[in-house]
Amino acid sequence: MSTEATTAGVRADPYLSINNIEVIYDHVILVLKGVSMSVPKGGIVALLGANGAGKSTTLKSISNLLRAERGDVTKGSIEFKGARVDQMTPNDLVRRGVVQVMEGRHCFGHLTIEENLLTGAYTRRASGAEVRNSLDLVYNYFPRLKERRKSQAGYTSGGEQQMCAIGRAIMANPEMVLLDEPSMGLAPQIVEEIFEIVKDLNAKEQVSFLLAEQNTMVALRYADFGYILENGRIVMEGEASELADNEDVKEFYLGLSSEGRKSFREVKHYRRRKRWLS
Amino acid sequence: MQFFLEVLIGGLLSGVLYALVALGFVLIFKASGVFNFAQGAMVFFAALTFVGFTEVLPGWTGLAEGGAVVFWLAFVLALVSMVVLGIATEKIVLRPLVNQPPITLFMATIGLSYLVEGIAQGIWGANVRGLELGIEDVPIEYMMEHHNILISSFDLFAAALAGVLVGSLALFFQYTKVGRALRAVADDHQAALSIGIPLQHIWAIVWGVAGFVALVAGLIWGARNGVQFALTFTALKALPVLILGGFTSVPGAIVGGLIIGASEKLAEVYVGPFVGGGIESWFPYVLALLFLLVRPEGLFGERHIDRV
Numbered sequence: 001m002s003t004e005a006t007t008a009g010v011r012a013d014p015y016l017s018i019n020n021i022e023v024i025y026d027h028v029i030l031v032l033k034g035v036s037m038s039v040p041k042g043g044i045v046a047l048l049g050a051n052g053a054g055k056s057t058t059l060k061s062i063s064n065l066l067r068a069e070r071g072d073v074t075k076g077s078i079e080f081k082g083a084r085v086d087q088m089t090p091n092d093l094v095r096r097g098v099v100q101v102m103e104g105r106h107c108f109g110h111l112t113i114e115e116n117l118l119t120g121a122y123t124r125r126a127s128g129a130e131v132r133n134s135l136d137l138v139y140n141y142f143p144r145l146k147e148r149r150k151s152q153a154g155y156t157s158g159g160e161q162q163m164c165a166i167g168r169a170i171m172a173n174p175e176m177v178l179l180d181e182p183s184m185g186l187a188p189q190i191v192e193e194i195f196e197i198v199k200d201l202n203a204k205e206q207v208s209f210l211l212a213e214q215n216t217m218v219a220l221r222y223a224d225f226g227y228i229l230e231n232g233r234i235v236m237e238g239e240a241s242e243l244a245d246n247e248d249v250k251e252f253y254l255g256l257s258s259e260g261r262k263s264f265r266e267v268k269h270y271r272r273r274k275r276w277l278s
Numbered sequence: 279m280q281f282f283l284e285v286l287i288g289g290l291l292s293g294v295l296y297a298l299v300a301l302g303f304v305l306i307f308k309a310s311g312v313f314n315f316a317q318g319a320m321v322f323f324a325a326l327t328f329v330g331f332t333e334v335l336p337g338w339t340g341l342a343e344g345g346a347v348v349f350w351l352a353f354v355l356a357l358v359s360m361v362v363l364g365i366a367t368e369k370i371v372l373r374p375l376v377n378q379p380p381i382t383l384f385m386a387t388i389g390l391s392y393l394v395e396g397i398a399q400g401i402w403g404a405n406v407r408g409l410e411l412g413i414e415d416v417p418i419e420y421m422m423e424h425h426n427i428l429i430s431s432f433d434l435f436a437a438a439l440a441g442v443l444v445g446s447l448a449l450f451f452q453y454t455k456v457g458r459a460l461r462a463v464a465d466d467h468q469a470a471l472s473i474g475i476p477l478q479h480i481w482a483i484v485w486g487v488a489g490f491v492a493l494v495a496g497l498i499w500g501a502r503n504g505v506q507f508a509l510t511f512t513a514l515k516a517l518p519v520l521i522l523g524g525f526t527s528v529p530g531a532i533v534g535g536l537i538i539g540a541s542e543k544l545a546e547v548y549v550g551p552f553v554g555g556g557i558e559s560w561f562p563y564v565l566a567l568l569f570l571l572v573r574p575e576g577l578f579g580e581r582h583i584d585r586v
């Protein structure tokens with residue numbers, strides 16, 4: 001598989017790399033049309049885009065949850081630490097250190113918060129004491145979860161459920177977390193709280209993050225690098241700070257232009273960047 | 279009063295068995311969303327396989343007929359057969375149907391129940407057999423003397439056995455890593471997959487446990503009524519139990535089983551004479567039907583926790 005050597009820097013040290021993948025649902029619905037991206041070790045990379053752009057599909061093709069939804073990676077390859085992972089089961093991937101936090105949190109509603117967290121350690125061959133340590137670590141990052149540890153997850157607040165879902169992933173002792181729309185439906189200060197913790201986990205526990213978000217500006221504040229996905233294609237990529245300052249991004253995602261929401265296809269700057277695609 | 283108590287206790291004791299079979303349904307339904315119509319056939323298969331082994335083992339091995347060694351060997355072999363049957367069902371019948379609508383899976387288990395009955399009778403023959411567990415079906419003297427109540431020691435033994443089994447299963451679900459994973463899968467397949475719980479292993483375990491439960495129920499019923507095809511229908515009494523208790527609730531299966539067991543016996547004795555008797559066989563279904571009108575989710579049916 002040849003990796004396009006377009007943007008230097010990030011791609012120099014491939015840790016997680018996605019090379020020109022195509023994803024089809026139900027054998028007919030083409031959703032990703034050649035997506036390439038990479039995440040460096042220890043990085044936080046944001047994957048941005050509007051509804052239906054294919055963000056979740058991209059994450060699921062890495063974690064291989066795609067197959068359970070009748071989706072298939074039909075072209076391209078996915079590598080993690082130099083090994084191809086696109087044919088592995090989610091169980092294999094979690095063991096290798098890649099775990100996904102699904103969009104919409106998906107806590108186990110009838111289990112308590114603590115039981116939810118403990119299921120996260122299912123794939124580990126760890127002693128009770130080691131699991132206990134991980135639990136303490138998670139409670140340390142998410143003190144709210146400790147307060148609610150005996151509550152059924154289904155009856156906790158949205159923010160607590162999001163924390164529970166992230167904490168549960170951390171219990172697997174991952175190297176990389178694929179985090180799908182953590183901000184969904186949460187109040188701004190909870191979103192900040194969660195992103196702060198993500199940043200903290202990244203800095204102190206060396207967990208890399210690939211973060212799918214619609215909430216562009218918040219995501220770019222916490223990420224190092226960003227990709228913008230539209231209609232199953234990457235239409236723009238760059239350092240997070242550059243993207244945040246980019247006129248097109250501002251225009252499109254913050255609605256700063258007078259004409260309202262636009263597609264990137266209509267934006268002039270973008271056409272020049274598009275050359276490396278397809 | 280004595281008589282009432284006698285009937286009630288007898289009913290409760292047989293209700294424990296209904297609970298046990300219902301538990302097999304609940305396990306599979308919770309973990310894989312499959313309504314396993316073949317559970318009754320599995321009970322029959324288990325009992326017949328056990329009896330079959332007790333018959334052939336002395337010939338194969340030269341062990342004494344009716345001895346403890348033959349009993350336990352047959353038990354282990356029947357258990358292995360049940361686990362293999364359960365796992366094979368999951369792999370061969372249900373896995374290819376993953377992502378299909380529930381009704382398709384349900385139809386598959388109806389087909390499976392005929393297949394399982396056929397295989398069992400094909401291997402071991404179709405004649406009715408007796409099954410000897412070595413527990414005598416006599417009234418307990420103490421209760422006779424002091425309270426003038428007839429309680430069968432066999433019923434009591436069966437209820438205790440089923441009770442221990444139900445209790446240990448409950449502990450297993452509540453406190454072990456695998457039990458927790460089972461509950462997690464029951465709650466949300468996708469999320470379970472996302473944290474690396476291998477669904478197939480879990481389903482195999484559930485089918486294996488359901489096979490074990492079927493074996494215990496089959497042995498007890500077989501010992502009381504003989505091992506015969508009708509076992510399949512007795513086991514289907516679990517259906518009204520499920521309607522009463524809720525399809526996803528372990529405590530519901532237990533309480534539902536007790537209610538059905540007690541009420542069908544009481545109805546037979548107190549209402550039966552007015553309608554010509556024999557109501558024991560259909561009374562539970564009527565009760566379930568009435569119950570459906572009042573509380574469709576069952577006594578303990580889990581309500582969806584809807585909070586977004």
Ligand SMILES: Nc1ncnc2c1ncn2[C@@H]1O[C@H](COP(=O)(O)OP(=O)(O)OP(=O)(O)O)[C@@H](O)[C@H]1O
Nearest residue numbers: 025029031050051052053054055056057058069214
């Ligand atoms: N299981 C599926 N079967 C068929 N089509 C699907 C399936 N899942 C997603 N799609 C389609 O794929 C496209 C991309 O969906 P995806 O969920 O990846 O988008 P997204 O960028 O995550 O959007 P959102 O921001 O709404 O979460 C959508 O058009 C969607 O309809």
Ligand SMILES: [Mg+2]
Nearest residue numbers: 055056057103
């Ligand atoms: Mg999405």
